[in-house]
Amino acid sequence: MxxxxxxxxxxxxxxxxxxxxxxxxxxxxxxxxxxxxxxxxTLSRITLVTSGSEEVIEQIKKQLNKLVDVVKLVDLTxxxxxxxxxxxxxxxxxxxxxxxxxxxxxxxRGRIIDVTDSTYTIELTGNxxxxxxxxKALTAPILETVRSGVAGILRGEKALHT
Amino acid sequence: xxxSGSEIIIQFLQDEGxxxxxxxxxxxxxxxxxxxxxxxxxxxxxVRHEQGATHAADGYARATGKPGVVLVTxxxxxxxxxxxxxxxxxxxxxxxxxxxxxxxxxxxxxAFQEVDSVGITRPCVKHNFLVKRLEDMAETLKKAFYIxxxxxxxxxxxxxxxxxxxxxxxxxxxxPDQVFMRSYNPTVKGHPKQAKRAVDLILSAKRPMIYTGGGxxxxxxxxxxxxxxxxxxxxxxxxxxxxxxxxxxxKQFLGMLGMHGTYEANMAMHECDVLIAxxxxxxxxxxxxxxxxxxxxxxxxxxxxxxxxxxxIRVDVPIVGDVKTVLSGFNEELKSRKEKPDQKALAKWWDxxxxxxxxxxxxxxxNSSLIKPQLVIEKLYEVTGGDxxxxxxxxxxxxxAAQFYKFNKTRRWINSGGLGTMGFxxxxxxxxxxxxxxxxxxxxxxxASIQMCIQELSTCMQYELPIKIVTLNNRYMxxxxxxxxxxxxxxxxxSYMEALPDxxxxxxxxxxxxIQIDKPSDVEDALKEAFDKYKNRLVFLNFITDQSENVYPxxxxxxxxxxxxxSSASRxxx
Numbered sequence: 001m002x003x004x005x006x007x008x009x010x011x012x013x014x015x016x017x018x019x020x021x022x023x024x025x026x027x028x029x030x031x032x033x034x035x036x037x038x039x040x041x042t043l044s045r046i047t048l049v050t051s052g053s054e055e056v057i058e059q060i061k062k063q064l065n066k067l068v069d070v071v072k073l074v075d076l077t078x079x080x081x082x083x084x085x086x087x088x089x090x091x092x093x094x095x096x097x098x099x100x101x102x103x104x105x106x107x108x109r110g111r112i113i114d115v116t117d118s119t120y121t122i123e124l125t126g127n128x129x130x131x132x133x134x135x136k137a138l139t140a141p142i143l144e145t146v147r148s149g150v151a152g153i154l155r156g157e158k159a160l161h162t
Numbered sequence: 163x164x165x166s167g168s169e170i171i172i173q174f175l176q177d178e179g180x181x182x183x184x185x186x187x188x189x190x191x192x193x194x195x196x197x198x199x200x201x202x203x204x205x206x207x208x209v210r211h212e213q214g215a216t217h218a219a220d221g222y223a224r225a226t227g228k229p230g231v232v233l234v235t236x237x238x239x240x241x242x243x244x245x246x247x248x249x250x251x252x253x254x255x256x257x258x259x260x261x262x263x264x265x266x267x268x269x270x271x272x273a274f275q276e277v278d279s280v281g282i283t284r285p286c287v288k289h290n291f292l293v294k295r296l297e298d299m300a301e302t303l304k305k306a307f308y309i310x311x312x313x314x315x316x317x318x319x320x321x322x323x324x325x326x327x328x329x330x331x332x333x334x335x336x337x338p339d340q341v342f343m344r345s346y347n348p349t350v351k352g353h354p355k356q357a358k359r360a361v362d363l364i365l366s367a368k369r370p371m372i373y374t375g376g377g378x379x380x381x382x383x384x385x386x387x388x389x390x391x392x393x394x395x396x397x398x399x400x401x402x403x404x405x406x407x408x409x410x411x412x413k414q415f416l417g418m419l420g421m422h423g424t425y426e427a428n429m430a431m432h433e434c435d436v437l438i439a440x441x442x443x444x445x446x447x448x449x450x451x452x453x454x455x456x457x458x459x460x461x462x463x464x465x466x467x468x469x470x471x472x473x474x475i476r477v478d479v480p481i482v483g484d485v486k487t488v489l490s491g492f493n494e495e496l497k498s499r500k501e502k503p504d505q506k507a508l509a510k511w512w513d514x515x516x517x518x519x520x521x522x523x524x525x526x527x528x529n530s531s532l533i534k535p536q537l538v539i540e541k542l543y544e545v546t547g548g549d550x551x552x553x554x555x556x557x558x559x560x561x562x563a564a565q566f567y568k569f570n571k572t573r574r575w576i577n578s579g580g581l582g583t584m585g586f587x588x589x590x591x592x593x594x595x596x597x598x599x600x601x602x603x604x605x606x607x608x609x610a611s612i613q614m615c616i617q618e619l620s621t622c623m624q625y626e627l628p629i630k631i632v633t634l635n636n637r638y639m640x641x642x643x644x645x646x647x648x649x650x651x652x653x654x655x656x657s658y659m660e661a662l663p664d665x666x667x668x669x670x671x672x673x674x675x676x677i678q679i680d681k682p683s684d685v686e687d688a689l690k691e692a693f694d695k696y697k698n699r700l701v702f703l704n705f706i707t708d709q710s711e712n713v714y715p716x717x718x719x720x721x722x723x724x725x726x727x728x729s730s731a732s733r734x735x736x
Binding site: 010013014017018021025055058059062063065066068069070071162 | 280281284285288289292309343344345346467468469471472473476
């Protein structure tokens with residue numbers, strides 16, 4: 001099953017490689033990994049998407065907790081949560097395609113963030129399935145896509161903090 | 163007090179109470195070595211290869227319970243230390259390894275003797291640090307010792323660039339008495355509700371079994387374990403790492419379990435209804451086929467490392483905590499309970515165990531005209547009165563030592579259990595002998611293993627370490643040969659040892675005593691000579707043993723505890 005694990009990590013050099021290294025060393029999957037500092041400059045937050053049996057996920061969480069740089073973690077998929085991914089996609093738009101791409105971006109609540117005579121670059125946010133659906137719906141040739149990986153947060157009052 | 167980086171390192175190690183520093187100098191650590199030269203509190207032991215330094219520090223740590231400390235240079239110094247670091251990591255041994263690094267401005271430039279030590283050691287350390295700023299030096303070193311010695315212990319590497327140790331840059335130094343780390347707080351106390359549940363289950367057992375590992379020793383919980391076991395009157399087995407934590411000659415002790423464990427220990431594991439696992443991690447050499455593991459048992463597991471619980475075997479009552487704390491809680495709880503174990507069921511259970519014991523699974527041919535390796539270990543046990551420190555390398559000799567030397571005292575059996583590192587025995591014995599200069603220290607080894615760190619004979623000469631090297635020389639990598647005999651139809655692919663040195667002359671060339679023993683009748687006298695006449699000398703005992711001897715019992719890969727081979731006859735061969 002797919003799990004989203006959110007990790008608060010000491011913002012130290014090498015901390016990320018400890019997390020990534022753990023996954024390769026123990027043969028766990030990483031589907032996506034998103035890392036950025038938090039409002040507290042000493043902490044980074046990782047959102048990590050992985051999959052495996054319940055036993056494997058339990059081990060992953062225990063092994064992550066064992067890393068000295070890991071301050072706290074939560075499995076978002078255990079409760080109500082929100083997940084988002086951001087994508088920027090550059091498409092070739094000639095002639096009649098141009099209007100079609102714009103309409104499609106509107107339907108998906110995307111925004112065109114860069115324009116040339118023959119291209120649009122569209123920004124789109126949502127869960128992975130929505131981004132996939134947009135790519136599938138596009139008829140214009142795709143020049144480039146970049147996706148952020150998943151960022152997630154718990155719903156309601158609960159929060160991941162030190 | 164204003165000190166340079168090098169002065170801080172040495173002053174800190176003194177303040178931390180470090181007695182021995184095992185190391186080898188090189189460019190990146192020359193500032194540190196210069197400070198070392200100016201003091202005499204910390205004794206530096208100059209090894210002949212950095213692997214030796216790490217194993218020696220490791221042996222010191224296992225024998226004393228104090229962290230072993232290593233100092234090596236950058237690049238090859240650090241990479242040579244990796245095997246020793248991984249060895250300590252697998253067996254959860256507290257160590258701090260200081261590695262020199264090229265100056266900060268050269269990091270990443272492929273400088274001379276540069277290697278990413280933090281990156282290379284990351285998968286085999288509990289934690290590691292790169293000290294980029296002098297201001298962080300003292301606190302980082304304190305964190306390293308704190309992490310290495312608390313929770314589930316392990317090695318910690320501190321990588322220090324040369325410029326941070328420069329003699330001309332000084333800052334204020336104060337010994338940091340303690341450190342706080344928000345991200346590191348090992349659980350010590352077990353959950354009280356779980357402990358009650360565990361005790362209920364323990365008392366309800368009809369066929370109980372206690373299975374304990376190295377965690378008991380690491381936690382200094384030997385007394386608590388003895389009290390617990392003897393109060394209940396239950397049978398107990400130790401893992402390879404746990405030997406000595408419970409007296410090996412006690413009547414409740416069934417011997418070691420696992421791949422080369424005793425018949426009674428493994429059968430009791432297979433048939434028990436309640437298994438009490440304490441500071442042990444259900445390693446594959448212990449469990450055999452996990453599908454067939456303890457099929458009738460409810461399992462209680464005490465371990466300080468949550469990730470050890472239900473990793474290989476699903477357990478019913480997990481207790482995360484320090485073994486000593488949890489066991490003393492159990493002992494109090496047991497004393498306060500009115501109910502006692504079911505004596506009738508227990509008597510029946512011991513009766514059954516007695517039948518398994520009667521198989522005499524460790525029997526061997528005592529009338530052989532060749533020296534049987536088992537005989538050497540039995541005689542070693544007798545001659546040393548059972549209380550020597552015994553280090554070992556890896557292979558058949560290691561298993562024979564584990565089976566035939568009854569360890570009645572803790573921290574006397576020192577071997578590489580998890581990583582299985584050939585070359586461990588001799589340098590580990592150096593660390594032990596330095597810590598206990600007046601005790602008997604034997605290194606049980608084979609002619610293959612001993613050659614992996616044989617250069618340390620030179621270190622032994624320098625520091626006059628009177629280690630007794632007990633070499634079971636069968637001219638084969640015995641355990642490899644055994645597997646090839648069993649599994650590969652005796653195709654002995656590259657497991658022979660030809661072109662061996664004359665070990666007697668080799669020992670003599672290092673200023674030691676060398677003795678070769680060819681006949682069973684000479685075994686005892688040779689050992690006596692080594693431990694009595696040459697008490698203060700290193701003696702290299704080269705026992706020419708039976709080439710064809712195998713280690714029994716044996717559980718083959720994919721088999722369960724009840725499917726042991728007891729002899730070549732039970733393999734259908736004799």
